[in-house]
Amino acid sequence: MKQFACGNVVPGCDGVVSGETVEDVLAAAAAHAAEAHGMASVPDEVVEAITAGITDA
Ligand SMILES: [Zn+2]
Secondary structure, three states: OEEHHHOOOOOOOOOOEEOOOOOHHHHHHHHHHHHHHOOOOOHHHEEEEEEEHOEEE
């Protein structure tokens, strides 16, 4: 499993998403961003930041 702590990109957010693969985590992070942060889409630089922040869980 891999996981990503949203606080790495959005200071103060304690949301954590996880998935089997990096792609799963990115999809979950995009869904979290839409629901929790009102981001209709995730810019490339944010995708890169998320990818860099993904850790093994
Ligand atoms: Zn968040």
